Amino acid sequence: MxxxxxxxxxILDAQKVKANCDHLRTRLQSMGVSLRPHVKTAKSLEVVRMAHGGGTGPITVSTLKEAEFFFSHGFKDILYAVGIAPNKFARAAALKRAGCTLSVVLDGVQAAKAFKEFCSAESLAIPALIEIDTDDHRAGVKPDAPELTDIGAILGSQLGGVMTHCGNSYISKSTDEIRGWAKTEREGIVHSSGRLRAAGHAAPVASVGSTPTAMFGETFAGLTEVRAGVYVFHDLVMAGLGVCRTDEIxxxxxxxxxxxxxxxxxxxxxxxxxxxxxxxxxxxxxxxxxxxxxxxxxxxxxxxxxxxxxxxxxxxxxxxxxxxxxxxxxxxxxxxxxxxxxxxxxxxxxxxxxxxxxxxxxxxxxxxxxxx
Amino acid sequence: MxxxxxxxxxILDAQKVKANCDHLRTRLQSMGVSLRPHVKTAKSLEVVRMAHGGGTGPITVSTLKEAEFFFSHGFKDILYAVGIAPNKFARAAALKRAGCTLSVVLDGVQAAKAFKEFCSAESLAIPALIEIDTDDHRAGVKPDAPELTDIGAILGSQLGGVMTHCGNSYISKSTDEIRGWAKTEREGIVHSSGRLRAAGHAAPVASVGSTPTAMFGETFAGLTEVRAGVYVFHDLVMAGLGVCRTDEIxxxxxxxxxxxxxxxxxxxxxxxxxxxxxxxxxxxxxxxxxxxxxxxxxxxxxxxxxxxxxxxxxxxxxxxxxxxxxxxxxxxxxxxxxxxxxxxxxxxxxxxxxxxxxxxxxxxxxxxxxxx
Incomplete structure (x- = not known):
């Protein structure tokens, strides 16, 4: 007791975790887009399995420790969604060599050159996504920035695509505003993908994500995946946004x-x-x-x-x-x-x-x- | 490297830790009052040994896990300085039975009755200090409150004395103001001790503490010990208060x-x-x-x-x-x-x-x- x-x-109420997980998984399934849950919220094997309806599946991580842990427990498809620092290249390489389908993220010419040089020296083709800035809050290249295609050219065949996280969705004043940020996220990624494809890159991945935009986005057309983390538990910030009820936390x-x-x-x-x-x-x-x-x-x-x-x-x-x-x-x-x-x-x-x-x-x- | x-x-610069530890230890020694460092900041054996100049000595803890850890590493004299909840009585008793000179803290009639009853049933005489409220911020009995002697009467021979923590010292605007809070801390404890002694209790311990008041208090007359925690490392809040320089952090x-x-x-x-x-x-x-x-x-x-x-x-x-x-x-x-x-x-x-x-x-x- x-x-x-x-x-x-x-304390964790597993019934509520399951309901939260099932809700978003079902919603995104019905909208034809993949879910890549962010494991940084739970950092728990049992919870992340629940997010995938009981098994494994693609995941997003915020640290290489998360990547290593979940890879060692059968999760193969992992996106490390924080711009990679050069002192983490070796750990990323070790994951790749061990059979992990790892992708990394970067958002500048310096980082792209350093990463490309490392991968060439190590004969490793780890895909890198370019982080797109759709909210002016943190990292990323603007969808219209000339630098976007410069980075694409440096990465060449290692360009995995684009990703964004619209943190502004967390400071919305209404669910309509959240829908607006979901549109901004989607349009930023679709536009960036389009520019990279026009420049001759496959740029297969088009990834967006935050719990509010995943829960309220009206279309995910043109996107390949949605990332979300806190939805597995929800919290008072999400309740204050109208994303969940307090009895769903x-x-x-x-x-x-x-x-x-x-x-x-x-x-x-x-x-x-x-x-x-x-x-x-x-x-x-x-x-x-x-x-x-x-x-x-x-x-x-x-x-x-x-x-x-x-x-x-x-x-x-x-x-x-x-x-x-x-x-x-x-x-x-x-x-x-x-x-x-x-x-x-x-x-x-x-x-x-x-x-x-x-x-x-x-x-x-x-x-x-x-x-x- | x-x-x-x-x-x-x-990262921890051990030279700075040693200098910070030596400074306060020397200061309080010269002022004739004991130092009971609070281990909640460091939670590290090496740091707490440094606080005692290389050996063991009396410590303050914020959790029973800290008490158990440090007791298992040779620290015998431990004050658990957070009001004890009944579901922690058994762990406290286990420490006492293992030979720990443990004291606990409480601040109300309900808690005192529950603790006294438990100790009587277990035939254990664990001393309890009454927490005194000298800053209106958190827990504790006011130095003048009638309840103080009521709690003393309930505890009887288990009354260990009084303790306070003047958290207001953290929001001082000048070192003069810190000196003022040190005076408030001291006077609150001296007055409370006096009331308990007048009521026939030995109330041997008279304990105050916070890093600012420990560093700036002008006299500790009438007190038996000073508790402080963050001084071992210092930080930007302390620097902002004028308690340390940033190059001492x-x-x-x-x-x-x-x-x-x-x-x-x-x-x-x-x-x-x-x-x-x-x-x-x-x-x-x-x-x-x-x-x-x-x-x-x-x-x-x-x-x-x-x-x-x-x-x-x-x-x-x-x-x-x-x-x-x-x-x-x-x-x-x-x-x-x-x-x-x-x-x-x-x-x-x-x-x-x-x-x-x-x-x-x-x-x-x-x-x-x-x-x-």
Whole structure:
């Protein structure tokens, strides 16, 4: 039972994970585009298998450690979706030589030259996708930039295609706005692909992705695949965007009440930012959930109770806006579950998931890993 | 050499750690008060030994896992400084039975009754300190609260004394203000001790602590010990407070340049929030350091270059305020070192320290741990 666990602990409701996975897989299947789930959220074999309906399949990784782990567990088709640094070339080569269908990402002439030179010296043809910038937020070449075809020319037969991630979808104010970003993502990739093909490249891969655009995109025509990560768990940022309901969030942090501040109506718990993460992703949304929304041990949200502040190993719970909680309902030792702002960040604070299936019975422990 | 490492990686300059440790140890020795370093920052055997000048000694822990680890490595005198939840009583008892001089902390009648009942049933006399609230921020009983002596009466012979942590010292605007908080901490504890002693308790321990107040407190008269954690490494929050210089910060994150946004003057690296943490502790200080201050691979700060944004595995470097960096100085593959806002949070994102001694030669790898 959850009430027998030490706290804090990371809880995963596998029923919700399965429903979230099935929903997006079915949606994209019906729209005729492949799903390449991003494993950076879960970093768990069991969850990623669930994302593929029980087996293996193409995956996206954010670190070569993820690539190595999942490859060693039967996942062959792997996109390393962070611009590759030269000091990672050797590990990428080792994966390729071991039989991994690895692709990498880069977004500039310098990186393309360095990578091409390495691959030529090693006689390895690892495909590289060019990252396209469709949101002005991070990495990537603009769809119209002259540099795009320069990079294509350097990569030559190793040009795998193009990919983008529209992080702006995370700061949308409505689902209509998300649809707009999905259109921007798609058009940026279709345009870039077109330019590279016009320049004589096959550029077979046309890859987009973020959970909001994957969930709301109205067409994926011209694209070969969609990447998404956080949809397997969802979180309060996704709920604030209208991408999911709070009762679809599969991850929570189990905490114990350790004390009170009676005059302020505060409940003090043993889940601080070490357990919840420092992520304040809902701070700029319409509803600020503090460091997380508080549920009872069965996983039902308790009105407007949120974690209003967090120290390393202390959480402070009160009603949204700092209003006092009803302390008599939360004696010392009582357990609550806190829904995370950002599942990727909260997950990273833990080494394992305690798995339930809609009840408080612990059905399994699933390992997860961190590091590079 | 640092340049041979995979990135991102957590770097520790052991010379700086030693100087930081020696400074506070010497200061408190000369002021006649014991130091009980808080191991939650480093979670490393080598660092905590350094805090004690090479051996063992009293320590403060934030988790029972820290207590168990350090006890198994010869540290006998341990204060678990987070209010204890009933589901942790059994682990505390196991430590006590194994010979650990363990003290715990609590701050309310409910917790005191539960703990006293457990100890009586188990025939164990584990001392409990009452947490005193000297900053209105978190847990604790006010020095003047009637509840203080009620808790003392419940604990009886198990009352170990009082402790406080003045988190407000972290939001001081000047070192004078820090001195003021040190006075508040001391007076709160001296007053609380006095009340408990007047009520007939020995209440031997009078414990205060935070790095700023430990570094600037003008007297520790009436106190038995000072707790501090982050001083072993220091960080940008401490530098912003005037508690240390940036060149005294012992921790940094090694990152590789993976690309650029030429029009914006951005350098993209492979150290995002997964490597740096989501902590934005300098956001409200006079100088906002973004997600960290950028140094060259030798550890020298590069003017006003900071990490202006961070995704999971991407960092964006530009000059403070978003001004463009000089990209030609940062080709793809170049390495930089990023000083952290908050060493406790950044450390927690990593499994080990790569140790240097003022140069770029890697002298050792020191394990660190996370979890509960």
């Amino acid at each position: 959850l009430t027998d666990l030490d706290t804090p602990a990371l 599969a991850m929570s942090v189990l905490a114990s009440v350790i004390g009170h501040q009676a005059q302020k109506g505060w409940i003090i718990t043993d889940a601080g930012w070490m357990a919840l993460s420092r992520d304040r992703g809902t701070a700029k949304q319409a509803v600020d959930q503090g460091y997380g929304l508080v549920c009872d041990v069965d996983g039902r949200a308790l009105g407007d109770l949120v974690v209003i502040d967090a120290n390393q190993e202390h959480g402070v719970i009160a009603r949204r806006g700092g209003l006092p909680a009803k302390l008599e309902d939360f004696p010392v030792g009582k357990m609550v579950r806190v829904l995370p702002n950002h599942a990727c960040a909260t997950g990273a604070q833990h080494g394992a998931y305690q798995v339930v299936n809609g009840s408080t019975a612990v059905a399994a422990t699933w390992e997860r890993f961190n590091g590079w | 640092l340049t041979d490492l995979d990135t991102p990686a957590l 012992a921790m940094s994150v090694l990152a590789s340049v993976i690309g650029h946004q030429a029009q914006k003057g951005w350098i993209i690296t492979d150290a995002g929030w997964m490597a740096l943490s989501r902590d934005r502790g300098t956001a409200k200080q006079a100088v906002d350091q973004g997600y960290g201050l950028v140094c060259d691979v030798d550890g020298r700060a590069l003017g006003d270059l900071v990490v202006i944004d961070a995704n999971q595995e991407h960092g964006v470097i530009a000059r403070r305020g978003g001004l463009p960096a000089k990209l030609e100085d940062f080709p793809v593959g170049k390495m930089v070192r990023v000083l952290p806002n908050h060493a406790c949070a950044t450390g927690a994102q990593h499994g080990a320290y790569q140790v240097v001694n003022g140069s770029t030669a890697v002298a050792a790898t020191w394990e660190r741990f996370n979890g509960w």
